[in-house]
Amino acid sequence: MKKLLVLCLVLALSLTMLAGCGKGSGFELALVTDLGTIDDKSFNQGSWEGLKKYATEHNKTYQYYQPSEATNAAYLEAIDLAVKGGAKVIVTPGFLFEVPVYMAQTRYPDVKFVLLDGEPHTEDYATYKTEANTLCILYAEEQAGFMAGYAAVKDGFTKLGFQGGMAVPAVIRYGYGFLQGAEAAAREMGLPEGSISVMYNYSGDFAATPENQARAAGWYQSGTEVIFACGGAVGNSVMAAAEASTGKYVIGVDVDQYAESNTVISSAMKMLGNSVYQALEAYYGNKWDGGKTWVLDVNNDGVGLAMDNARWRSFSKADYDALYKGIKDGTYKINNASDISIADLGLKYVTVTEVAD
Template sequence: MKKITSVLLVVLLVALMVTGCGSSATNNPPSAGTNTETPKDGFEIALITDKGNIDDKSFNQGSWEGVVEFAEANTITHKYYKPEEASDTGYLAAIDLAVAGGAKVIVTPGFLFEVPIFEAQTRYPEVKFILLDGTPHTADYKTFETKENVASVLYAEEESGYLAGYAAVMDGMTKLGFMGGMAVPAVQAFGYGYLQGAEAAAAELGLADGAISAIYHYTGDFAETDTNKATAKTMYQGGTELIFACGGSVGKSVMSAAAEADKKVIGVDVDQRYDSETVITSATKGLRASVVQVLESIYKTDSWSTFSGKTTYFDAKNDGIGLPTVVLDQPDGNPFDRFQKFTKEQYAKAYATLVDGAVDPIRTITVADPNGYATADELVSGLKLAIVKVEVR
């Protein structure tokens, strides 16, 4: 009796630390977050959100949409959990709750789950984990290990960023901006690719050295704040025509500033054209597609071994990145209609160079700052820029 009481107390404590929202196999939209009656065997597929919300129009939402698409098509119960605390402890508590709630597969979107999954993969060997945008490791980065019950999925953000920068300059823009969140590998790669794509387009157009200017800035967070809006507003007032908003909800701040200044934005992770008329395109990751593909390997094709115990990159070669090429609910819609000059044909040509390897954007450069904040000189030399002149703020 004492043992049973202790177990119940542990479950209760975990429940108090975490809030759980989601849906079973229903048609609730990704942002609904409504609780439903718990099925007899619990919720089989779970997603744990990171710092953001499930309707963040970015990483959490894109990943959840993949879960919903697959689960509803195959009548599998599913639910998302939002940790009460954005920390390793909070994320592990959410994982504990999901397992206690019947989860057999848990999707974790983002690098913030690298340390929690390192521990969870041993704690729950019978559960399969899909870790997006990260690889499991200890907090001190001394030990990296991806066990057989984990699929680590990474994306070639530098390729998606490259296409965004290329499109902007080919469209005639010469004053660019970049507002990243924290200088983590994925955000860095987006920014580095963006500058390289702008350089490539400028060279193709025969522009002179220094003809393209780019303001490069990290906000230090992934939040929608007055400070981030003010930063974007200042950039626009200084002549910046377009900002690549690469920081989760930072994008909402940038879109708000762009709307007031009648300027443009490039979205990130998912197609954000539906969030604001200011968004001309988005540097996307195949979040939904990659989640569906890994879930299919578990439930339909018996090919979990393709992903388990290793890191799989989704890139241009397997349609893992890109700019949007369709308009949802509009079969004849033109996803390039917010550009002045850049066309779908030009995009297809640029994309093909990534597929065949003719273009291979640099993903990482040497940065002296321990927090990953590159100087203008480091960006110029590391990315081999000449036509693009960079100012870091």
């Protein structure tokens, strides 16, 4: 009997810890992670921090659910568990949830879904449909990339690299923004045309592989000073290459990746926590914007450049504030197209070498 009582107490304590703050039965707010964890220093962590912040401030129960594998079926199973657990709002971080949310939004019409960095569609991409219970949030990646390129050149770097993952629109916008930011900084500094060189590649994956590390190492050996690593775990390969070199740096992506490596000088960020918090504010404030897609940018704190833990040599917070203001007030015009070529950007100060695998 005593053993049974102890077991019940342990289970009750575990459930309380999982729920965080809040009252009532079940977990009102839920996050379904991709295959990673809530401390992945990427989409899962950033989204979880926003959900947790709102929940603790407003006394809501909350929980996260981690799928068993990276498949649509496993993501749907995790969503099913969240619904059974009492979720009223389910946050799904990343484009890998586009198909699962497409199916879940009709299966559970009374549950609200927040889909970050994607829009619901069928597996064959033939049909896109965002139901009234789903809010999609996209980001102005070109603005975040612009900040990274601008800061790198203002900081004195002239030999840059962009290592993208798969050539999907979001990654392309990051890269094109990076090139345009470098161009703007070089022009302001009065540098000669063609004085900024950029090695440019899409690896075709989002994985940490020997091939990705070898490519980055080759760039560093040939003179590249800093690489904007924009491809999930591809960044780990770039960081490993930088760590094996001397005086080489990395610009991270999506969240502040300073803790990943001492070589990370800053990160072009999507303000994921802010996004989730804003979506939950809308839901509980009876301003739910279901059936629509938000595109968050500098005007609503949707993107930024990591400065709190930055390792820039001379680029300061004041420089960043001026840059941010310039993007916000339209001083800097940034092309956000992802279906054009690099040549269409009309670069004069930046020379790009596109590297094919």
